[in-house]
Structures are given as C-alpha cells and as structure tokens.
Amino acid sequence: MENDSTAKSLKLFIVLSRAFKAINEHVNKVIQANGLNPTEFAVLELLYHKGDQPLQQIGAKILLASGSITYVVDKLEQKGLLKRIACPTDRRVIYASITDEGKNMIQDIFPEHANQIDKLMSSLNESEKDTAIDLLKKLGLPAGKF
Amino acid sequence: MENDSTAKSLKLFIVLSRAFKAINEHVNKVIQANGLNPTEFAVLELLYHKGDQPLQQIGAKILLASGSITYVVDKLEQKGLLKRIACPTDRRVIYASITDEGKNMIQDIFPEHANQIDKLMSSLNESEKDTAIDLLKKLGLPAGKF
DNA sequence: GAAAATTATCTCGATTTCAAAATTATTATA
DNA sequence: TATAATAATTTTGAAATCGAGATAATTTTC
Numbered sequence: 001m002e003n004d005s006t007a008k009s010l011k012l013f014i015v016l017s018r019a020f021k022a023i024n025e026h027v028n029k030v031i032q033a034n035g036l037n038p039t040e041f042a043v044l045e046l047l048y049h050k051g052d053q054p055l056q057q058i059g060a061k062i063l064l065a066s067g068s069i070t071y072v073v074d075k076l077e078q079k080g081l082l083k084r085i086a087c088p089t090d091r092r093v094i095y096a097s098i099t100d101e102g103k104n105m106i107q108d109i110f111p112e113h114a115n116q117i118d119k120l121m122s123s124l125n126e127s128e129k130d131t132a133i134d135l136l137k138k139l140g141l142p143a144g145k146f
Numbered sequence: 147m148e149n150d151s152t153a154k155s156l157k158l159f160i161v162l163s164r165a166f167k168a169i170n171e172h173v174n175k176v177i178q179a180n181g182l183n184p185t186e187f188a189v190l191e192l193l194y195h196k197g198d199q200p201l202q203q204i205g206a207k208i209l210l211a212s213g214s215i216t217y218v219v220d221k222l223e224q225k226g227l228l229k230r231i232a233c234p235t236d237r238r239v240i241y242a243s244i245t246d247e248g249k250n251m252i253q254d255i256f257p258e259h260a261n262q263i264d265k266l267m268s269s270l271n272e273s274e275k276d277t278a279i280d281l282l283k284k285l286g287l288p289a290g291k292f
Numbered sequence: 293g294a295a296a297a298t299t300a301t302c303t304c305g306a307t308t309t310c311a312a313a314a315t316t317a318t319t320a321t322a
Numbered sequence: 323t324a325t326a327a328t329a330a331t332t333t334t335g336a337a338a339t340c341g342a343g344a345t346a347a348t349t350t351t352c
Contacts, residue, residue: 006260008275009267012282013169019285020166021209023159037308056330063167065310070332072308092317092330114152121155123284129154132281136158138269139165139278183338202300211340216302218338238300238347 016139023120030116034109039064039072041109044081047098048106052085054093081105162285169266176262180255185210185218187255190227193244194252198231200239227251 024038031041042062047053053061059069073096076082081102087093098106124132170184177187188208193199199207205215219242222228227248233239244252270278 005272006264008272008279009264010260012267012270012275012279013173013263015279015282016162016166016169019282020162023162023285025209027159039308054330063171066331067311067333068309090318090330094331114156117159118152118155121158121285124158124281126151126154128281128284129158131277132285133154133158133161135270135274135278135281136161136165138274139169139267185338200300212301213303213341214339221338236300236348240301 023117026120027113027116030113031109034105034112036105036109039068040076040081041113043072043076043096044098044102044106045110047082047096048103052095052097054087054095056093058096076102169263172266173259173262176259177255180251182251182255185214186222186227187259189218189222189242190244190248190252191256193228193242194249194256198241198243200233200241202239204242222248 028038031038036044039062043058046058046061055069055073056066058064058073059066064072073082073084076096077084080099082096082098085095085097087095121129174184177184182190185208189204192204192207201215201219202212204210204219205212210218219228219230222242223230226245228242228244231241231243233241267275
C-alpha cells in the first residue's frame with residue numbers, strides 16, 4: 001500500500017473535497033433560490049466586480065469550455081442581465097457587459113450570499129480562518145511539475 | 147459593504163474553491179485517462195474500499211441525486227464493473243457490488259491516483275497537512291443551523 | 293389488519309456541460 | 323499580397339446530472 005505521506009495527502013484530499021462540496025451545496029441553493037444557476041451567478045459576479053470581459057476570458061477565469069460560455073452568455077443575455085458588445089479593434093472578440101438589471105440582481109443576491117458563506121464558515125474562528133487561507137493558497141497554485 | 151469577518155469568510159471560500167478545483171481537475175484527468183468518469187470512479191472506489199452498498203447509501207456518500215445513481219450504476223453494470231444484488235430481507239433495497247473486473251480496474255488506477263494527489267499536495271509539508279486536515283474537517287460537517 | 297406515511301428505486305424530461313468541428317477574423321510568413 | 327497559422331466565437335451532438343413523479347415495498351398508526 002501507499003506510504004504515510006501519500007496516506008496523509010489522500011486524507012487531505014478527502015476532507016478538502018467534503019468541505020468544498022458541503023459548503024458549495026448550500027451556497028448554490030441560495031443562488032438558485034434567486035433564479036440563477038451557479039455558473040450564471042459566477043459570470044455575472046465576475047462582470048460586476050471585474051468589469052466587461054471578452055467571452056474567452058470568462059471561460060479562463062471560471063473554468064468553462066468555450067461551448068459552455070456561448071450557452072451561458074446566451075441565457076444571461078435572454079434574461080436581459082448582460083449584453084454582448086463587439087470589440088472595436090478586433091472583430092473576433094466580443095465583450096460581455098453586465099446591464100443595470102444585472103447589477104441590481106447581483107446587488108440583491110450578494111449580501112445574502114456573503115452572509116450565508118460567513119455562517120457556513122462560523123465553525124472556524126478568525127485566526128483559524130487566516131491559517132486555512134494561507135495553507136489553501138499554497139494548494140491552489142498553478143500546480144507544480146508532474 | 148460586509149464586515150471584516152464576512153470578508154475573511156468570502157476569501158476563505160474563494161481559496162477553498164480554487165484549491166479544490168485546481169487539484170480536482172488534475173485528478174479527474176488521471177481517472178478519465180483510464181476510461182472512467184469521476185462519478186464512476188467514486189462509486190467503484192467506495193465499493194472497493196467499503197464493500198457492498200445499497201444504492202441509496204451510494205447517493206448519500208458521494209452526494210448524488212437518486213436519478214443519477216440509477217444512471218451511473220447502470221453504466222458500471224453495463225461495463226461489467228459492478229453488479230446489482232437484491233437484498234434478501236428487504237425487497238426495496240438493492241446492493242451494488244463490485245466485480246472482480248471492477249476490482250482489477252481500481253487496483254490499476256488507485257496507485258497512480260494516490261501518487262498524483264500526493265504530488266499535488268507536495269507544496270505543504272507534513273505538519274501543514276495535519277493542520278489543514280484539522281481545519282477542513284470542521285468545515286465539512288453536516289453544517290450548523292441557518 | 294387496513295389505511296396512511298415512509299422509504300427505495302426507477303423513469304422521464306429538461307438543463308447543463310463538454311468536445312470536436314465549423315466559421316470568421318487576424319497575424320505571420322514567404 | 324497571397325498563404326498559412328493562429329485565435330475567438332458559435333454550432334452541433336452527446337454525455338451527465340437533476341428534479342419531479344411513478345412504482346413497489348415496508349413500517350407506523352389507528
């Protein structure tokens with residue numbers, strides 16, 4: 001069987017997966033209760049906090065295949081929450097831009113979303129959260145060689 | 147805007163999500179390279195390490211809706227990697243049981259899988275892993291009240 | 293012991309996602 | 323400036339997942 005280091009890494013992977021899935025499940029419920037799916041929320045939230053983005057950038061930032069971007073952006077555009085804007089200097093590029101209606105939606109949802117997450121994290125005190133943040137940052141890196 | 151505690155919780159949620167997704171992405175590639183999808187692997191691995199399970203237990207343990215369980219178990223049964231076994235004492239219950247072929251499959255994949263995870267976790271030393279495990283365990287709980 | 297409530301599985305339809313190919317535009321090269 | 327290579331988006335078809343309802347079996351309650 002595997003050695004101690006491997007066993008510990010496996011254990012860490014399991015608790016990491018559990019923690020993420022457990023929290024994510026509840027977070028998604030809040031989002032869905034507001035009429036969006038998690039991917040739609042992620043796109044809107046990105047545009048709201050980071051400004052207009054080329055479709056391709058959206059895919060890169062929230063880990064979505066190109067075909068899926070078109071689908072989600074179509075959905076959000078149909079709902080009037082974002083609009084497509086052609087790039088004036090490169091006709092291959094299309095920006096997604098959040099509408100006022102989209103901004104209102106995020107402003108409605110975000111406080112509840114943040115509050116929910118804070119509650120789900122309340123089993124850790126502030127200093128434990130700091131420690132967890134530092135450790136998890138190291139795990140989220142581009143990934144070493146292998 | 148939100149207060150300091152909320153901001154820190156949001157930050158923790160972001161690094162948790164990034165870490166999980168980054169690692170999971172690589173783990174899934176190993177699994178898919180071996181002809182299974184992540185859900186199929188999770189089911190097989192559960193049966194391999196924990197023994198036969200009623201279908202419902204599978205759903206509870208790997209967070210899968212009832213309709214999805216039937217689908218995945220069908221797929222694995224078609225591939226000959228598990229079989230359904232009727233429960234002798236309760237005719238509503240059906241056990242999923244891994245076949246010899248399924249065991250071989252897990253024995254082939256698991257060492258590479260474990261090794262891959264160990265490499266992906268190598269940015270933390272052993273004591274940091276222990277700390278991370280303790281903290282993440284607290285986050286993965288059934289979830290408090292809200 | 294019959295009726296009601298619960299539990300387990302499956303069916304069906306809709307949604308979401310991906311992968312591969314197609315289209316259109318731009319940039320590099322010869 | 324053609325031609326080839328690269329890049330961004332869309333289209334298409336298939337796979338995976340979910341949710342609601344259907345079916346069948348068991349347990350609880352009266």
